[in-house]
Amino acid sequence: MSAGKDHASKVNFHPERPIVMIGAMAVGKSVIGAELARMLGLEFIDTDQRIVAKHGPIPRLFIARGEHYFRQLEARAVASVLDVAKPKTVVLSLGGGAVLDSGTQQLLAGATVVHLRATVDAIRERIERTTGRPLLAVDPVEAWTRLATARAPVYARLADITIDVDNSSVPDVVTRLIDILAEESKKENTAP
Numbered sequence: 001m002s003a004g005k006d007h008a009s010k011v012n013f014h015p016e017r018p019i020v021m022i023g024a025m026a027v028g029k030s031v032i033g034a035e036l037a038r039m040l041g042l043e044f045i046d047t048d049q050r051i052v053a054k055h056g057p058i059p060r061l062f063i064a065r066g067e068h069y070f071r072q073l074e075a076r077a078v079a080s081v082l083d084v085a086k087p088k089t090v091v092l093s094l095g096g097g098a099v100l101d102s103g104t105q106q107l108l109a110g111a112t113v114v115h116l117r118a119t120v121d122a123i124r125e126r127i128e129r130t131t132g133r134p135l136l137a138v139d140p141v142e143a144w145t146r147l148a149t150a151r152a153p154v155y156a157r158l159a160d161i162t163i164d165v166d167n168s169s170v171p172d173v174v175t176r177l178i179d180i181l182a183e184e185s186k187k188e189n190t191a192p
């Protein structure tokens with residue numbers, strides 16, 4: 001048995017709704033979402049990965065078709081998972097800007113939404129060295145700060161759970177998150 005299943009069975013946590021990871025660019029939605037899914041024995045879906053698999057790299061899409069087109073693909077990718085009669089209990093990681101779509105915002109009401117939150121200092125190195133995010137192509141630290149600040153109220157409004165990820169390893173964040181999810185689900189199940 002994997003360590004993941006072991007931990008999950010110890011906390012006896014079986015989610016009833018999809019778990020959706022939101023937050024600013026590079027905070028860890030993709031890697032933490034994937035690890036959370038592995039630990040819980042659930043399917044993992046990343047909307048950006050789905051778009052790239054079907055349409056090619058995001059920077060090229062932004063240049064060839066524009067950001068608006070990308071946002072339509074993104075909203076459709078979210079809807080294909082959440083806008084169905086009985087959404088599967090998957091872990092779904094979104095891109096940082098996906099939550100700006102009003103249809104996506106409505107669909108998130110049927111999910112457990114996890115907001116991963118980081119300060120710019122904690123992720124400065126990541127956004128300076130990585131490529132592949134067209135919105136961070138020029139002056140990444142300034143661009144990240146501007147977008148993260150503008151979107152922060154949306155993340156806060158949509159989140160059921162907010163986790164500060166600064167100075168925490170991926171396994172640490174996942175362990176904390178599973179404990180919180182299990183605790184929340186216990187509260188829901190024992191509520192009068």
Ligand SMILES: Nc1ncnc2c1ncn2[C@@H]1O[C@H](COP(=O)(O)OP(=O)(O)O)[C@@H](O)[C@H]1O
Pocket residue numbers: 023024025026027028029030031032093126165168169170173
């Ligand atoms: N808690 C963490 N500790 C160290 N590195 C991390 C952590 N979270 C994410 N990373 C790294 O930061 C980069 C961005 O992570 P990613 O999951 O792609 O972020 P997002 O999907 O939020 O944009 C990746 O290289 C990833 O391995």
Ligand SMILES: O=C(O)C1=C[C@@H](OP(=O)(O)O)[C@@H](O)[C@H](O)C1
Pocket residue numbers: 023024025026029030048058094095096097098132133134135
């Ligand atoms: O915040 C954004 O607008 C974006 C975030 C990216 O995903 P990550 O948040 O996973 O980096 C990706 O969807 C695209 O480059 C646009």
Ligand SMILES: [Mg+2]
Pocket residue numbers: 029030048093094095
């Ligand atoms: Mg990602």
